[in-house]
Amino acid sequence: MRSVLLQGYPDLEYIVLDGGSDDGSADILRKYSPWLTYWVREPDRGQAHAINKGFSRSTGALLAWINSDDLYLPGALGTFAECYLTNPRAIIMGDVENIVEGDGQCWLTKQFNISFLNIVSPENEPWSWHQPGLFVPRPLVINVGPLDEDLRYAFDLDWLLRLLQYAEVVYLHMKVARFRVHNAAKTTAEYPDGVKETQQLLQQRYWVLIPNFNVKYGKALHSLSRAAIHLGHHSKYKMYWNRVTGAQQLIAAFMLSPRILAHPNYWKLCRRAALPKCLFRSSPWRPTSQLE
Numbered sequence: 001m002r003s004v005l006l007q008g009y010p011d012l013e014y015i016v017l018d019g020g021s022d023d024g025s026a027d028i029l030r031k032y033s034p035w036l037t038y039w040v041r042e043p044d045r046g047q048a049h050a051i052n053k054g055f056s057r058s059t060g061a062l063l064a065w066i067n068s069d070d071l072y073l074p075g076a077l078g079t080f081a082e083c084y085l086t087n088p089r090a091i092i093m094g095d096v097e098n099i100v101e102g103d104g105q106c107w108l109t110k111q112f113n114i115s116f117l118n119i120v121s122p123e124n125e126p127w128s129w130h131q132p133g134l135f136v137p138r139p140l141v142i143n144v145g146p147l148d149e150d151l152r153y154a155f156d157l158d159w160l161l162r163l164l165q166y167a168e169v170v171y172l173h174m175k176v177a178r179f180r181v182h183n184a185a186k187t188t189a190e191y192p193d194g195v196k197e198t199q200q201l202l203q204q205r206y207w208v209l210i211p212n213f214n215v216k217y218g219k220a221l222h223s224l225s226r227a228a229i230h231l232g233h234h235s236k237y238k239m240y241w242n243r244v245t246g247a248q249q250l251i252a253a254f255m256l257s258p259r260i261l262a263h264p265n266y267w268k269l270c271r272r273a274a275l276p277k278c279l280f281r282s283s284p285w286r287p288t289s290q291l292e
Helices: 025-035 047-057 076-086 116-120 138-144 155-163 191-209 215-230 235-240 243-256 258-262 264-274
Strands: 015-018 038-041 091-100 106-109 134-137 169-181
Touching: 015 025, 015 047, 025 038, 076 091, 076 134, 076 169, 116 155, 116 191, 134 138, 134 155, 138 155, 155 191, 191 215, 215 243, 215 258, 215 264, 243 258, 243 264, 258 264
Parallel strands: 015 038, 091 169
Antiparallel strands: 091 106, 091 134
């Protein structure tokens, strides 16, 4: 909350939704209530429902949400507002710092090459995005409608894909937010479930929108990514190590599309499935560049 309130932005509309947590949030909300536009503590139907409630109460020209683990860096709101004045119809994105609680590992997610086709197609240009660095003009929010409250993990990606069918992205090319990674976070503790929901979302809603889409190869790539989770490809997900499940996903990928054999990660994962675990080191979880 302090990271938002200390921005010094003169026309801030700050709405806080708390689902009834018992971690002392009530006392903090009462303390800062004079500086909040609106706040409430009441049960909700999940994260997407809470964000939708906040958006429905908002009147601002530029909308975003920040989760309780995350924060905005100094000057972020002013920078987004200045960009909006010259790009009033664009999705605006800035880069996000990621910090792992406890071990000091950190890296920077640079937002780039974000388009509908790049995200949905398995044969795409390299791309990267991170929700805390996202701001959207109100007309676009009205156009695409609320976040899908039936989704537990992929509601933000689904919303972005709907936005990208109406507008392009403008990049700030600067750090605007910080994302905290810890074992209790939903994206860490329930990572395989999140991957499964995301892949189902792409298969069921968005692949049909791409002409001549190779569904079998797309599913094979999704099986390959699930194999990577269970074969300890990244150190962050070593808790999910399961050689049998990983091998099953590799077989499933091949059965779906033998073309997957040409993918370089397929053979790397085959070695991890066949040889003793002690022979391999997991890569640090740094999807983009390491922080300087």
